[in-house]
């Protein structure tokens with residue numbers, strides 16, 4: 001469904017992404033792993049239309065996303081859970097969720113909200129609470145819930161486990177699996193390579209703005225180079 005070819009992205013003179021090819025098929029979980037500064041977030045921001053490619057193409061089904069606006073990309077069925085969650089402080093949990101649903105017709109919003117509350121019961125309990133007062137794990141769930149409010153076909157998550165306590169980390173990975181089983185294709189960016197590769201159908205190792213290695217989740221888990229560099233030996 002998503003096919004990225006020869007993608008290059010620059011920040012001025014900095015070549016952050018230097019010719020990346022990868023694809024995500026319907027119903028897969030695909031993970032991009034790699035060290036700090038490898039270019040993972042830059043790739044996600046380019047897919048979501050926040051950054052523009054310097055070269056290459058991004059195809060999604062029969063649509064060309066390469067020059068599409070961020071709003072149209074959301075409309076095409078792609079939602080992003082940004083690195084660092086980016087919830088709106090000063091707004092309640094409910095108001096944050098509604099921000100995710102701006103393209104969903106009003107008469108469908110309550111069904112979508114009910115689904116999100118089924119997935120994340122704690123958000124229902126905390127619906128009137130200022131989002132800034134939620135715990136880190138709850139804020140991550142809110143960021144995921146907000147993205148799901150757009151009813152995406154492809155959900156991109158940028159480091160959802162970052163900074164979370166172990167109990168929340170396994171919960172977040174379980175929820176990603178559940179969302180995927182419900183028919184949402186997932187592109188998962190993670191530094192937690194072990195957990196990401198355990199739930200992924202396939203993965204790509206990103207290093208210095210290029211794809212260093214690719215394979216199924218289990219192939220990459222068994223790969224000595226991956227074990228040495230990303231799985232603590």
Ligand SMILES: Nc1ncnc2c1ncn2[C@@H]1O[C@H](COP(=O)(O)OP(=O)(O)OP(=O)(O)O)[C@@H](O)[C@H]1O
Pocket residue numbers: 011014016034035036037038039040041042043083191
């Ligand atoms: N706004 C920016 N301006 C200039 N350079 C940037 C900017 N954002 C990122 N970079 C640079 O681009 C490269 C890729 O960064 P990116 O954030 O995509 O990496 P990442 O793989 O997501 O890393 P992390 O795991 O730390 O989130 C890095 O060298 C980074 O310093």
Ligand SMILES: [Mg+2]
Pocket residue numbers: 040041042083158159
């Ligand atoms: Mg990043």
